[in-house]
Amino acid sequence: MIIKTEFDIGDEVYFIANNRICCSKISSITIKVSKINKYDSETYISYKVNEDLNIVKIENTFKTKEELIASL
Secondary structure, three states: OOOOOOOOOOOEEEEEEOOEEEEEEOOEEEEEEEEOOOOOEEEEEEEEOOOOOEEOOHHHOEOOHHHHHHHO
């Protein structure tokens, strides 16, 4: 199975945490695949940016600060 991720380890990403725009590099990626039934499965991707913070929602993570601001 090949799972493509939007971001790779070392990529700099922008996101909102504690009501602030933050920027950090991705330090690890966790991928979990759950079997729903014999035809479908669900993939969960979590990006970790430091020891204390996981970015779970990919749709709230952006490649540039401008993209993040435009989404608000």
